[in-house]
Amino acid sequence: MIPGAARYDVDVAIDEADVERLLAVMPEDVAAPTELTYARNVFVPLTTACRYTCTYCTYFDPPGAASLLSLAEVRDICRRGAEAGCTEALFTFGDDPDDRYTEVHGQLEEWGYGSIHDYLRAACEVALEEGLLPHSNPGDQTREQMERVADVNASMGVMLETTADVDAHAGPRRKEPGQRLATIRTAGELAVPFTTGILVGIGDGWRDRAESLLAIRELHERYGHIQEVIIQPVRNNERWNGGTPDLATMRRVTAMARVALPDEVSVQAPPNLAPVRELIDCGVDDLGGVSPVTDDHVNPEYAWPALEELRSIADDVGLPLTERLPVYEQFLSTSSRDGVTESESNWVSPRIRAAIRAETDPGERFRGVLESRP
Template sequence: MFGASEYGVDIEISTEAVDRLVAVTPGDVDPAPELSFARNVFIPLTTACRYTCTYCTYYDSPGNASLLSPAEVREICERGADAGCTEALFTFGDDPDDRYTEIHEQLSAWGHDSIHSYLREVCGIALECGLLPHSNPGDQTREQMARVADVNASMGVMLETTAEVAAHGGPRSKAPGQRLATIATAGELGVPFTTGVLVGIGETLRDRAESLLAIRELHERYGHVQEVIVQPVVENERWGGGSPDLATMRRVTAMARAALPENVSVQSPPNLAPVEQLLDCGVDDFGGVSPVTGDHINPEYAWPALSELEEIAERAGVPLAERLPVHERYVSGAWLPERIEAAIEADNRAGRRYRALL
């Protein structure tokens, strides 16, 4: 199903399970008893990407793509640490291919044979600055993920949808099966993982149900999915296809809450979604919010101030807690690599912020 078997992943979802999830409405789920967020710095390592999705403003064409230097990464991390951030969110387009000659030449000049080799170096810079890396490198092979897993507190990739949609179309199209294989690889390697669905790119209600059930099946297999983002596509300079309406977002958010185990968070990004109107649909997390950097994937949509999140939680009558980029059950559950455990323990011994968050 979904072409996943082509990439070595077998996923079977029954028609009855899809029917049950499609029937879920906001009235079938309960509001979360609390809300959480992570304080991060957003580090767009490179804007080179093998894909050319029609809704994405993140990627740049060959000759125009950027690549942050180690010095630039360190400066961003230091600003984040000074602002009390705990997470260094590394993003870049899926494994840049041979079209990006200048990017590859620069990586080679810095002593790297791939973007993943470079990612390992900059994750080390983040750790030196007192931040926990959370990397979103897109589709990854087992070898690529294993190369950086031990320097990341958690990782992620958006599934987006299991459907074949025109927004992914063309000769450089994303393959749902490959995305599912990346999520499965994280489970095999024991990496706490964030994924999600992108709503409004041409998928149907049943496609959304199938996507959520596919995520659930992989989590049941490995136990590694810490949160699932329900994100609307938004208008931008490359996407004029509109955004899903409030009723759609409420329905899909409720479906996510119903589909997933209780300990898997349902995240709604507060700069993209009408979060206050979604809280009764089971949202319990706002994801990473930065007091230092913008959302480089959606630059036209600014983060809300942390005080705004506090006000939303207060109006909802629930507490708002700051969390690490890796959720608490993975910190205490022997999931983390030694280097990440050591970073948290060192910060605890110094009496700084990680202890206060756990």
């Protein structure tokens, strides 16, 4: 039983035969992709407050030290990103800050916002005004919270990380896999194009990795909303010295992901954290969001490669490299969801669709990315 599944009424059945088949997968069992994709983004670290205290995470700050960007700061970051040709505003922050973060809640109240999700909505509006498409990662969300911000996001995401109960999720406010899966399910119910992934090396075993990938697959088969799955290794940092998975581990788990997931779901390896050159033949077809403007605030010790390096990676493996939007093209074109046509599709809100279709910049920039694809 997945920890927390019953508490959050998550009905995900993992077939033992599927687990065994996946555990037998090796890199030579998969084919390399036909192209590589990436998105050009800016990181917007809306707040570093987080209810969790995971032992591998350097992103969160304790109460009294957590930051909260003003909307003026959000606008400045987004404006610089738009000027650099970015299309995505990646809103990162810790899970909904709990009552310990009195200063954060006090600042939100002073600015006239009742919750961090009310504030996130305002920040997404700023991003849209500055010509970027928001992609938010607010952590675990209730249906009400996700509904509050879904229509101003081109896509959203949360890392499942693992279906296992691991010591790395330490402390009295432990992450529960069941709650993570409930958030992914909620996105499916609300027809939100979604990104998720697993975090490798935090105490998870091979069976845990197989079960995590199969849980993601089952939810996608139910709702059709997963656009990409990130296979991310944990990296040593100031809070984590438990080691980083070796290349053989990453190659095998990446191949498992490619076999587990349907073809329409991309397998992503973050190029600042994973040895992507050695993973592409294992099924990696996306290099994630890379920023020419901002740092990776979640992993500040590991700088983004320059876009020229991504082109070098693609050249080395003999594949075309094409830019994409934060929402994958299949959610913008004719939808296969219950036979719904494009004009009726509810995958992308009218607000986001209008931004992409606009006749003037930034709409021209968004359409240019789509039209440049082979």
